[in-house]
Amino acid sequence: MPSNTAPSAGHYVADLEETPVGAIDQVDSSQKARSTWSDAWDSMRGRPLFWISAVLIVIIVAVAAFPNLFSHTDPARGCLLPDSNGGPEAGHIFGFTRQGCDVYARVVYGAQASLTVGLLATVIATLVGLVIGALSGYYGGAFDAIASRIGDIFLAIPTVLGAIVLMSVLPVRDPWTVALVLSVFAWPQVARITRGAVLSARNADYVTASIALGVSRFRILVRHVVPNAIAPVIVVATTSLGTFIVAEATLSFLGIGLPPSVMSWGNDIGQARVSVATAPMVLFYPAAALSLTVLSFLMLGDVVRDALDPKARARR
Amino acid sequence: MLWYIGRRLLQLIPVFFGATFLIYFMVFSLPGDPIAALFGDRPPAPGVIEAIREQYHLNEPFIVQYLYYIGGIFTGDLGTTYSGRPVTALLAQAFPVTFRLAMLALAFEAIAGILVGLVAGLRKGKLFDASALVVSLLLISVPTFVLGFVLQYFLAVELGLFRTTAGPGAPIQDLILPALVLASVTFAYIVRLTRASVADNASADFVRTATAKGLPRRRVVTVHILRNSLIPVVTFLGVDIGNLMVGAIVTEGIFNINGVGGAVFQAVIRGEGPTVVSFVAVMVIIYMLANLLVDMIYALLDPRIRYAK
Numbered sequence: 001m002p003s004n005t006a007p008s009a010g011h012y013v014a015d016l017e018e019t020p021v022g023a024i025d026q027v028d029s030s031q032k033a034r035s036t037w038s039d040a041w042d043s044m045r046g047r048p049l050f051w052i053s054a055v056l057i058v059i060i061v062a063v064a065a066f067p068n069l070f071s072h073t074d075p076a077r078g079c080l081l082p083d084s085n086g087g088p089e090a091g092h093i094f095g096f097t098r099q100g101c102d103v104y105a106r107v108v109y110g111a112q113a114s115l116t117v118g119l120l121a122t123v124i125a126t127l128v129g130l131v132i133g134a135l136s137g138y139y140g141g142a143f144d145a146i147a148s149r150i151g152d153i154f155l156a157i158p159t160v161l162g163a164i165v166l167m168s169v170l171p172v173r174d175p176w177t178v179a180l181v182l183s184v185f186a187w188p189q190v191a192r193i194t195r196g197a198v199l200s201a202r203n204a205d206y207v208t209a210s211i212a213l214g215v216s217r218f219r220i221l222v223r224h225v226v227p228n229a230i231a232p233v234i235v236v237a238t239t240s241l242g243t244f245i246v247a248e249a250t251l252s253f254l255g256i257g258l259p260p261s262v263m264s265w266g267n268d269i270g271q272a273r274v275s276v277a278t279a280p281m282v283l284f285y286p287a288a289a290l291s292l293t294v295l296s297f298l299m300l301g302d303v304v305r306d307a308l309d310p311k312a313r314a315r316r
Numbered sequence: 317m318l319w320y321i322g323r324r325l326l327q328l329i330p331v332f333f334g335a336t337f338l339i340y341f342m343v344f345s346l347p348g349d350p351i352a353a354l355f356g357d358r359p360p361a362p363g364v365i366e367a368i369r370e371q372y373h374l375n376e377p378f379i380v381q382y383l384y385y386i387g388g389i390f391t392g393d394l395g396t397t398y399s400g401r402p403v404t405a406l407l408a409q410a411f412p413v414t415f416r417l418a419m420l421a422l423a424f425e426a427i428a429g430i431l432v433g434l435v436a437g438l439r440k441g442k443l444f445d446a447s448a449l450v451v452s453l454l455l456i457s458v459p460t461f462v463l464g465f466v467l468q469y470f471l472a473v474e475l476g477l478f479r480t481t482a483g484p485g486a487p488i489q490d491l492i493l494p495a496l497v498l499a500s501v502t503f504a505y506i507v508r509l510t511r512a513s514v515a516d517n518a519s520a521d522f523v524r525t526a527t528a529k530g531l532p533r534r535r536v537v538t539v540h541i542l543r544n545s546l547i548p549v550v551t552f553l554g555v556d557i558g559n560l561m562v563g564a565i566v567t568e569g570i571f572n573i574n575g576v577g578g579a580v581f582q583a584v585i586r587g588e589g590p591t592v593v594s595f596v597a598v599m600v601i602i603y604m605l606a607n608l609l610v611d612m613i614y615a616l617l618d619p620r621i622r623y624a625k
Contacts, residue, residue, distance in 0.1 A: 153334035156600045158562040161580070165342050165592060168584045246459045250566060253461050254581065269462060276465055277473065287462040295457035 036231065040307035047306075053299035060293050064111040073105040097272065097282050106268055107289050113175055113264035114293065118245040120179035121186065126237045128183065129190025134229070136191070137198030138221050148195070151188035159185040160247055167256045178257055182244055193236055197229035204228070231308040239301035242294040249290055265290040324611070328604050332597070337382060339596045343589040344378050385590065389597075397583070403594045406579060411598065414568070414575035416488065418560040420495035425503040426553060433510025433549075434542060440515045448511065452504035460563055464497045464570040481572035494571040498563050502556050509552055513545035520544075546617055554610030558603035 044050045063070050088095045095103050132151075136144035154162075162185040163178075170177050201207070202225050210220045251257030252266030253273075260267055265286040272283035376384070397403060436448040455463075471493060472480040482490035517523060518541055526540045527533075565577035576595060583591035 149330065149334070152331045153338060156331050156335045156604060157338065157596065158558045158599070158603065160565070161562045161596065161599065162339075162342075164565070164581065164584055165339060165596070168587070169342055242457065249459055250461060253459075254566070254569070256584075269459075273465060276469055280469065283462075283465060287458070291454075291458045291462070294459075295453060298453060298457055 036308065040304075043307040044303050047303055049299055050303040053296045053303065056292065056296040057300065060111060060296065061115065063108055064115040067109045067112060071102075071105040071108040073102045095279070095281055097268070103282055103285050106263055107265070107285050110263045110265045110268055110286060111289065111293070113258055113262050114245050114248060114266070114290065116175040117179045117182070117248040117258075118241045118297075120175065121182040121244040121248075122237050122241045124179060125183035125186040125240070126190050126233065129187040129192075130194050130226075130230075130233055132187070133191035133194025134198050134221065134226055137195035137229075138202055138217075138225060144195075147191070151191050154185055155188045155192075157185060160250060163247065163251060164254065164256055167251060173257070173259050174262070175258065178248055178251060179244075182247055186240065186244070189240075190233060190236060193232050194229060197232050198225055201225045201229045235301065235305040235308060238304050239298060242297035242301070245290070245294055245297070321608070321612070324608050328608070331604065332600060333386075335600045336386075336593055336597045340382050340385065340589070340593050341378070343587075343592050344381065381589075385593065397588055397591050403591050406591065407594060407598060410574065410576045410579045410595075413573060414561065414564050414577065417491050417495055417498065417564055417567070417573065417575060418557065420488070420491055421499035421502075421560055421563075422553065422557065424495055425499040425506055425556075429503045429506030430510050430542075430546070430549060433507040434514055434537075434545075436507065437511040437514025437545070438518060438537070438541075440511075440518075445511070448507055452507045455500050455504035458500075460497060460501060461566045461570060463500055464494075464567060467493060467497055468570060490571075491573070494567050494573060497570070498560060498567045501563075502552075502559070505552060505556075506549055509549050510545060513548055514541055517541050517544050543617060547614060550610055550613050550617065554606045554613075557606040558599065561599050561602065 097103055097106065132147050136147040159182065163181045166181045166184065167173065167178070170181070198221075206224055207220055210224055211217075215223075248257055248264070249266030249269065252264050253270040255270065257266055258264045260271075268286040269283055269290070272279070272286070276283050397406065432448055436445040439445050468480060472478045478493040479490050482494065522544075523536060523540050526536045531540075561576060564573075564575055565581055567573070568575045568577035569581070576599070580592060580595045583595065
């Protein structure tokens with residue numbers, strides 16, 4: 001503590017209220033360094049919505065991965081026509097479809113197709129969009145011009161419309177092809193967002209510093225620019241998972257997505273449509289399962305966006 | 317501004333050709349022989365198939381077919397369907413119906429969505445806000461076709477408030493229920509967008525200034541908060557016009573409306589290349605023009621954005 005009075009002066013000198021110059025540069029090194037990710041995790045952890053959606057997603061993924069643990073009935077066999085559109089009974093709590101199949105078992109086994117398509121399409125569209133968007137945002141020039149124009153062309157065709165046309169051409173219809181077709185029309189969205197984020201990150205001071213240190217351009221892109229530009233991409237990916245699941249169901253419902261031999265919620269809703277007046281519950285259960293799944297991913301997307309966007313976090 | 321519009325229109329040209337080429341390419345590789353399918357079990361006279369293939373240029377290489385098609389566009393000839401109707405006639409019949417449906421849906425979602433979003437944003441954290449958020453999440457996660465069936469069943473079949481399916485010519489009153497269904501998902505998105513945007517702007521400095529200088533609340537809300545909050549909403553509405561046309565495929569199917577959706581879907585199933593490409597081309601044009609329109613509305617909403625040169 002420095003003395004308040006100058007050594008030779010007899011008069012009082014007031015306390016220094018401003019921060020001493022040296023202290024401005026002092027960083028409290030005892031405190032742990034905080035990354036965006038640990039901040040985000042702290043923010044998500046405190047929200048009930050995160051836990052609700054996380055638990056729902058874990059359950060849905062478990063059902064999709066091991067349907068036989070959740071249903072004793074094999075939905076592919078044991079369909080008896082006398083049971084057609086029958087109401088709930090012991091062992092068959094959701095009743096029977098028009099073909100006399102167990103609705104509960106079909107709902108459980110249908111999760112796999114929906115989730116596979118949703119996850120695959122999200123991964124493919126995100127990876128392709130991320131790579132193309134990052135390269136065109138970072139390097140610019142001819143690659144950027146060509147990639148952006150190609151992206152514009154794909155963006156001008158609405159996803160479901162393009163998917164209907166493309167699906168009608170493909171000889172094979174399985175979760176893989178549906179996912180591929182959906183991502184063909186979805187990647188430019190991700191590319192555009194990545195490109196924007198990379199553009200704003202590539203002129204940051206840490207990039208200049210890396211260049212000054214002699215780090216190679218590609219290494220700067222991978223190690224510094226992409227990690228700092230990836231937050232909006234993750235937000236879009238989480239939300240688009242739900243959209244892809246709806247798109248698959250819509251295609252299957254139109255009869256142009258997964259073939260009827262594949263058990264999926266979209267197919268089941270399409271088939272239940274015929275007898276909606278006599279057996280509305282047959283339509284209700286797969287529709288509810290589909291909506292609940294989409295809802296879980298939407299809620300997770302909301303929480304992730306709030307957590308990764310500091311502006312949103314401050315607002316809340 | 318005129319320069320800007322001109323430049324944007326020029327930029328649309330390559331995108332338009334790219335998109336039609338892409339669709340044409342996909343349709344061209346459709347499996348099966350649509351001509352053989354026309355005749356059923358009895359084989360036609362040997363020369364007939366060849367003559368028809370010649371007429372539709374089916375024997376030419378793909379790129380030549382595409383050029384024939386593009387050439388036709390500039391002379392106002394979009395080809396004929398395989399049953400002999402000109403595609404233009406089909407377009408003229410189907411588009412007005414879907415256009416009416418889409419505009420009705422757009423009006424619903426814009427008016428109701430912005431109103432609900434505005435109120436929710438101004439009362440952030442209150443009961444109305446919370447319930448608006450929950451309802452919008454539910455609307456987004458229930459697929460359109462499910463909502464269509466449910467509303468059709470309860471409102472039309474059970475309660476008899478609406479006609480179950482649209483009558484011939486699809487009069488406006490038969491399109492109200494389909495338009496509500498079509499608008500549902502976007503309505504939810506608009507509520508969420510408007511709410512976030514209004515809540516953001518409500519605490520902005522210019523709003524505080526406006527309040528402090530004694531402007532009536534009504535003026536602060538309409539001129540200062542709402543006008544500034546509408547920019548992201550307008551963007552979304554513009555993009556959504558394309559989605560409405562596509563959503564119509566499902567909605568028109570449920571309510572049996574003879575519009576673009578049904579026509580495109582039938583054409584895809586039958587493998588009618590020229591018909592599919594023409595419909596998609598028109599949809600792509602509408603989509604692109606809507607986006608251009610949105611960029612111009614920006615300038616009206618936000619004086620900071622002016623396309624001088």
